[in-house]
Amino acid sequence: MAMVIESEIWQPPPWLYTFLVICCGGAIYGRFHVIHKRSRTVPQNLEPSSNSFMYLPLPFLSFQRSFLCIYFLASEALQAVYGESLYQQYGIGREDMALLFAFGYFVSLLVGTFLGIASDFLGRKKACIVFCILHLIGCLARLFNKYHSLLMGTSSISLASSLFSCTFETWMTTEHDKLGFRQDWLSDTFWTMSFGAAASSLGSAALANTLVNWKGPHGMALPSAAAAVVAFVCAILITKGWGENTATSKIKTRKIVSSLAYLMADKRILLLAWVQTCFDFAVTAFWFLWTPTIVADGREVHISMIYPCLMGSIMIGSVAASWLLCGPYFCRPELYLTAVFVTASFSLAIPAYDYQEIGLLVALFCLFNVCVGIISPSLARLRSIYVPNDLRASMMSLSRVPANAVIVFVLIKGGYYHNLDNSTVFTFCVIGLLTGAGCLHLLKRWSCVANGNLDIRCNRIFSLMSKLKGHQYGHWNLRLSIQMKEGVYFSSKDSRGIMVVELQSVNWKSSLVKM
Incomplete structure (x- = not known):
């Protein structure tokens, strides 16, 4: 294939940002407008399901907002914005960086899995505080130019990420049930979590750029210091504002092995766990490979101008999920997730063939992130249907084990030994997403069989x-x-x-x- 190398710096067209903002705002406004219009045609003596999302009660909104405030703070990505640049400033080569990341994922594979399982039995609030402490330690350790300090920082942040992926959601869903709120209201929280996490990442990038520009090249460590402050604030807010919840006595009296056997015995939970594994691997691999793929062959690209497009795409996908999960077009997640997984696999299939036209690559990557925005809240809703809250964090932690193992393999083979091409990793992602689509199809067939x-x-x-x-x-x-x-x-x-x-x-x- 003939290769054309761009001679000028490529950046997205300015109208693309306006288009993303209009899409997000228009979709949110349109959803509430349609729900409100429909709610006016319903008899007043009835309780319609669409009205349940138009007029949410104040106690639920208070609980939702207090949780989301802390969740958005915890989902910041300040330390990751200039993480690679900080390592380069410390004189660490790309091969050593790959080993650092591989070690972090390996620690998460061994230790993070058991931390997630333990949170179901020891308390989700305690696990969230442990997340804040690990995040704080990891950010502070990155401030020192010592290899063992960076190794400890990477491991701590990997363990914190493992806990974040399961404990916050599990605490929220369990507390939601304890307060007696309707189950379908969880969908409103799930899509808002996905939307707000992407917005938080955008804000983190803007703040990190401001801090680095303020101090110049010597300010690469400031975003990590700011992330440590945010983690400390989160720990205080969780300690003062959250109640503890653990597994019920019926589950807590069992041994952990018996509880895990309960998860393994349900074929629907196994299918859902494999879908989560494929999704986690594809998303993690994408964020490792999207920059090297775009700047391949020495092309000059404004990466900082593309990142907001990817985050905006996730926000659009989250709003699209709200139309399906919370109205006006109520739809079971199994009915549309199969098509979304196939679309996500298609968006990575062309990069898997090493296609190098920048504009099309950016468009495909944006399409993939739209799918990510739809999939994240939809899978969370499916977990609420099929997985008991008492074992929710355990299931989510176990589903990350195969994904983390493959990521360690990819980082060592591709990042350190350079024996694995980026296109091959994208092919792994495509295959994983297609198998996930197949599992969702089976889940849909089984769930539609009435007893x-x-x-x-x-x-x-x-x-x-x-x-x-x-x-x-x-x-x-x-x-x-x-x-x-x-x-x-x-x-x-x-x-x-x-x-x-x-x-x-x-x-x-x-x-x-x-x-």
């Missing part, structure tokens, strides 16, 4: 629906949608109105919604 008890309940509800026909509700399209707490769904259509019925174990409630 005998559900059939009996459906017959009873159909009898109720027949009594409602022809009365004061007019000529509506009637659809029955049933969601079991353990993740079994059933739907049926008729010609007069729409009824949404949510079953929680043996208890259920119904509402009429005009489409």
Whole structure:
């Protein structure tokens, strides 16, 4: 393939930033406008599911905002913005950097997995505080130009990342249940977490650039110092504002091995865990490879101008997920996630063939991050359906084990020995995402099979629906949608109105919604 090397510095066109902002703002405004418009057509004596997202109660909003405030602070990426530049300033070569990162992921593989499992039994609040302490230690250790100090800093940050990926979400979902809030309101928190984390990363990049520009080349360590301050503030806020929650006594009295065996015995949880593994590996590999892929063959590119496009793409994907998870177009995650995984694999398939046109690469990388923004909250919603809160952190920690193992292999073979091309790693990502799509397809088929008890309940509800026909509700399209707490769904259509019925174990409630 003929290779054309750009002679001038490439950067995204200015209109792209305006387009991303308009897409995010327009999608958020459009969602609330459509939900509000629909809510006005619903009888006042009924409790529609779409109204549940238009008029969220103040206690839930207070809980959500207090959690998200700390979560967004914890998701900052100040220490990562100039991490590689800081190592280069310390005189560390790319091969040694690869070994540092590989050691960090190896420590996370061995120790981080057990920290996540232990959080389910010792307390999620304690685990979140441990995350802040590890993050604080890692950031402070990077301030010293000593190899053993950098090794300790990389290991601490890797362990902190492992805890962050499971403990915050698990604490929130468990506390959500303890406070008695509706299960479907979790979706509103999940998409906001994904959206806000991307916005936090953008703010971290802006603050890091400001600090470095303030001190010049000698200010490369300032972002790490600022991240240490943020971690300290997070630890104080968690200590003062959060309550502790652990596994229930029924689970806590079992041995950890028995609890893990419970997870392994459910084929739906195993499928979901493998989907999470494939997704985690693809995202981690992407953030290691996107810069080397774009600047290949010595091309000059404004990397700092592309990063906001990638974060903005994640935000757009998160808003798109809110339309599907929280209305106005309610949809089971299994129904659309298969297509999203296939789209994500397509966006990395062209870089896997070593395609080198910068504009198309940036467009494909933005498409991949749109998919990431959709997948993250959707998988979190699926975990709420299939995985018990008592073992949620354990499942998430175990799902990271294969991903971390492959990342260590890639960093050593590709980063240190240079025996693995970037295109080959992208091929691994494509294969993983396609297998994840296959697992989601199986999960969708299994979840759509109704058991005998559900059939009996459906017959009873159909009898109720027949009594409602022809009365004061007019000529509506009637659809029955049933969601079991353990993740079994059933739907049926008729010609007069729409009824949404949510079953929680043996208890259920119904509402009429005009489409």
